[in-house]
Amino acid sequence: MPECALTQTFPIPSPADWRVEAEKALKGKPVEGLVHLDADHLTTRPLYGRANASEAVFAPRASDADGRAWDLRTQVEGDDPDAVNATVLGDLEGGAASVILSGAVLADSEPLGRALAGVAVELAPVALDAGIDGPDAANALAVVAKGAPRALLMFHMDPLTAFAAAGGSPRPIEAHVELAANTAARHAGAYPEATFFLATGRAAHEAGGSAGQELGFAAAAAATYVKAAVAAGLPVERALSGTVLGVSVDAEYFDSLARVRALRLIWRSISKAFGHETPARIEARSSRRMLAAKDPWPNLLRLTAAGFAGAVGGADAVVLDGFSRAAGRPDAFARRAARNTQLILMEEAHIGRVADPAAGSWYLDHRTRDLAEAGWAEFQRIEREGGIVASLxxxxxQSRVAASRAAGKAVLADGGGQMVGVTKFVDADVRPVSVEASVPESPATGGDRCPPLPPLRWAEAFEGEAA
Known part of the structure; x- marks a missing residue:
């Protein structure tokens, strides 16, 4: 090979050079038409480079999930302890590393103990999804794990999300937050590896909220739980390390992975403000608002994109829903598909081999900072309103989320956004799916009230038209 071939360099186009070529391609249309504005009024430009780069971001996950890049977490719902136990053991044997439990098995330590029979809680983390009854479920799990002080328990108490989603709570919401904090303080000594709270903006996201609103809700909830835990007697560093952050990931994988990274930056600022910078623990859950019910099969693609985003964004744990969720409770096949999606991403695509693979991308670093600033601005707005409880x-x-919801619906209705299988490439002969029977929950709301954040699915309006 000639020596000149080894040393040859290529000219680096300037933004002005790019603009000339872009104007040619647009054939008279303005280049400014390529700039897009999102629900947080943030701009997405058509070109990112060294000339307009923001400060570089490096936000890798801090944990190592037993040699894996992230914790593959499965969600198991049920009321019959023996059936739940069979599902939990099957999912763990099938590749899951941890489990989230919900349903009537959380009501007491006896059914919960049967549901967890044969599970080594020192090796397989167990999380709870008990809504407003989180403290009772946490007490039950603490009893079940008695004798295993190194049990990897995740109580995931989150009364604020339950309050916001239901539009109320049995008692004043402050009392529920205080009870959660007291429960955390009571079990902290016995279970030093446990985490206590899940601070998430999922209620805002599932109601149609913007990324900034979701991140702001999560930040405000985290600050509220940490303050309550300190007031209950926990050292501030234990309150911080005992708080898990939750974020939603969907088929918009660039924005989703930027949300995960942005939440890590926000938490860094929050923990510094409490005087103890603490690594974030982030659980990414797939969005339900992106799922279709009439034709659920394209949901497999959406969930794959969501799992990719959670993993590349640096989530410590990723939870993918069953693709049939919008039609009912996912069955064993849907749970297996969700689990295997992550296994392929992890063990065949090796998505987690690089720490923070988004770092160094001018666009993704810029988007991460934009979303972090939007989330922080929403957090500050909530604090000015008196905190998350007063704001709710x-x-x-809720009024800000409603505006974002309306804007999102309008984009789809006007053709500005598309959903495969819903607004584009609609299958006229959809293959049916099976789901498990479930009883709808009726949350108690008599003691305190707020305007609810009702969940939506973007596909719902179009499915009604096609029915």
Whole structure:
């Protein structure tokens, strides 16, 4: 090979050079038409490079899930302890590393103990999804794990999400937050590896909220739980390390992975403000608002994109829903598909081999900072309104979420956004799916009230038209 071939360099185009070529390609249309504005009023430009780069971001996950890049977490719902136990053991044997439990098995330590029979809680983390009854479920799990002080328990108490989603709570929501904090303080000594709270903006996301609103809700909830835990007697560093952050990931994988990274930056600022910078623990859950019911099969693609985003974004744990969720409770096949999607991403695509693979991308670093600033601005707005409880009671946060919801619906209705299998490439002869029977929950809301954040699915309006 000639020596000149080894040293040959290529000219680096300038933004001005790019603009000339872009104007040619647009054939008279303005280049400014390529700039897009999102629900947080953030701009996405058509070109990112060294000339307009923001400060570089490096936000890798801090944990090592037993030699794996992230914790593959499966969600098991049920009321019959023996059936739940068979499902839990099957999912763990099938590749899951941890489990989230919900349903009537959380009501007491006896059914919960049967549901977890044969599970080594020192090796396989167990999380709870008990809504407003989180403290009772946490007490039950603490009893089941008695004798295993190194049990990897994740109580995931989150009364604020339950309050916001249901539009109320049995008692004043402050009392539920205080009870959760007291429960955390009571079990902290016995279970030093346990985490206590899940601070998430999922209620805002599933109601149609923007990324900034979701991140702001999560930040405000985290600050509220940490303050309550300290007031209950926990050292601030234990309150911080005992708080898990939750974020939603969907088929918009660039924005989703940027949300995960942005939440890590926000948490860094929050923990510094409490005087103890603490690594974030982030659980990414797939969005339900992106799922279709009439033709659920394309949901497999959406969930794969969501899992990719959670993994590349640096989530410590990823939870993928069953593709049939919008039609009912996912069955064993849907749970297996969700689990195997992550296994392929992890063990065949090796997505987690690189720490923070998004780092160094001018666009993704810029988007990460934009979303972090939007989330922080929403957090500050909530704090000015008196905190998350006051904001929810007064409906201020809900009104902002409603505006984002309306804007999102309008984009789909006008053809500005598309969903495969819903608004584009609609299958006229859809193969049916099976789901498990479940009893709808009726949350108690008599003691305190707020305007609810009702969940939506973007596909719902179009499925009604096609029915």
């Amino acid at each position: 009671r007064g409906g201020a946060l």
